[in-house]
Amino acid sequence: MTISMYQASVPRLINALTNLSNVLQKAQDHITDKKLDANALLHYRLYPDMFNFTRQIQITADTAKGVVARLAGVDIPAYEDTESSIAELQERLAKTIAFMGSFKPEQIDGTEDKAIVTKRGDKETHYKGMQFLLGHAIPNVYFHSSMAYAILRTNGVVIGKRDYLGNP
Secondary structure: OOOOHHHHHHHHHHHHHHHHHHHHHHHHHHHHHHOOOHHHHHOOOOOOOOOOHHHHHHHHHHHHHHHHHHHHOOOOOOOOOOOOOHHHHHHHHHHHHHHHHOOOHHHHOOOOOOEEEEEEOOEEEEEEHHHHHHHHHHHHHHHHHHHHHHHHHHOOOOOOHHHHHOOO
């Protein structure tokens, strides 16, 4: 049995973002129950040189939508990065999930060797489709969602491994 590029990408990424959305709801409940300042959590970072909570969520969504769009050969939707509440971060995740859910397997399958080029400033990085998906995008989605999870745990939000994993 083989796993297709679609199976390895769209359903897994939707699952990860859905789990993250559920964790965000628990964060909102925590903020409400404890009467906390949401901005303190949204701007919290684990270490001074790390991204804050809001940016971790933004990068998670951007990476997920970016890999699916690149594999399918469509434009990546641009988001403004202006979220200033848990509700707005939830909207970003929902928008990303809807975008990824709009793809059919035939748009992604067969892209294992597709040339993918990413740019950061002046630097270009060249990948093949499978290498980009498995070696770059999926690890980045999990890394940034893990950092968001860690920030929430550090701030007392009652979540556990099952919340992170969801129901794969």
